[in-house]
Amino acid sequence: MNRAKTALKRIVNRMGFEMVRIPKAGAPGSRPEHEITRPIATYSPWNRDAAFLQAHADIASHTLVDIYRCFELWQLVEQSAKLDRGSLIEIGVWRGGTGALIARRAAACGIPETVYLCDTFAGVVKAGGRDSLYRGGEHADTNRGIVEDLLRNRLGLGNAEILEGVFPDETGRRVEHLAFRFCHIDVDVYQSARDIIGWIWERMVPGGILVYDDYGSYNCGGVTAHVEEQRACRDRLLIHNLNGHAIVVKR
Numbered sequence: 001m002n003r004a005k006t007a008l009k010r011i012v013n014r015m016g017f018e019m020v021r022i023p024k025a026g027a028p029g030s031r032p033e034h035e036i037t038r039p040i041a042t043y044s045p046w047n048r049d050a051a052f053l054q055a056h057a058d059i060a061s062h063t064l065v066d067i068y069r070c071f072e073l074w075q076l077v078e079q080s081a082k083l084d085r086g087s088l089i090e091i092g093v094w095r096g097g098t099g100a101l102i103a104r105r106a107a108a109c110g111i112p113e114t115v116y117l118c119d120t121f122a123g124v125v126k127a128g129g130r131d132s133l134y135r136g137g138e139h140a141d142t143n144r145g146i147v148e149d150l151l152r153n154r155l156g157l158g159n160a161e162i163l164e165g166v167f168p169d170e171t172g173r174r175v176e177h178l179a180f181r182f183c184h185i186d187v188d189v190y191q192s193a194r195d196i197i198g199w200i201w202e203r204m205v206p207g208g209i210l211v212y213d214d215y216g217s218y219n220c221g222g223v224t225a226h227v228e229e230q231r232a233c234r235d236r237l238l239i240h241n242l243n244g245h246a247i248v249v250k251r
């Protein structure tokens, strides 16, 4: 995705909309693999959660993720507080929006462990043949300073640590001794997502929650393919959420 497209996407997001590519119709009479999903439920607890709304307003200019998925992260971090132990980690931080939201919720829920925020700060890596849109280098319009400024100066958060570099290849060793209760994977492509779960799975505590962003997105076919590969694994529960998240819970 080029810079102009990323900027347009952010403007559209801020207006409360999501930019999606409408897939071409399949052969006449066939049912499409992708179509716009329109859930009919109307319950909207994010509108009544004052702490969330404030937190979201504080990070909205630093995220590409819509309010529904932000609220789900907010709620799932709270759920992970029921587990006895484990750090939290996000891979795919960009300008720090969802990472700061996770850190803020973790602090408010009394989770004592650190939230690790991992990014190359040089854009997407490991794009390949399984990926529908990404070619590598997208989302490089950020840097570590932007995220540090958001965390420390604007939000006053002291429970997050940045790991700069390709994860897990370059930075995994810094946290290899830890157990994890929560992991947000927002890396856009197949091979990165696959390498991350290959590294973190044995370090997730039972009941630990992994959230994949962009699952089901037409632009991120590699992420969807990677999640589908886990569907038959007996050591995890996999939930397809229509909002563009896949949620995996370790048994």
Ligand SMILES: C[S@@+](CC[C@H](N)C(=O)[O-])C[C@H]1O[C@@H](n2cnc3c(N)ncnc32)[C@H](O)[C@@H]1O
Binding pocket: 062, 063, 064, 065, 091, 092, 093, 094, 095, 096, 097, 098, 099, 118, 119, 120, 121, 122, 123, 124, 125, 138, 139, 140, 165, 166, 167, 168, 186, 187, 188, 192
């Ligand atoms: C879509 S952006 C993340 C969006 C962010 N979560 C937000 O709140 O808007 C994807 C990010 O993943 C990073 N990334 C992709 N693969 C990575 C990897 N293996 N290690 C570290 N960062 C990675 C890219 O640099 C990019 O900043």
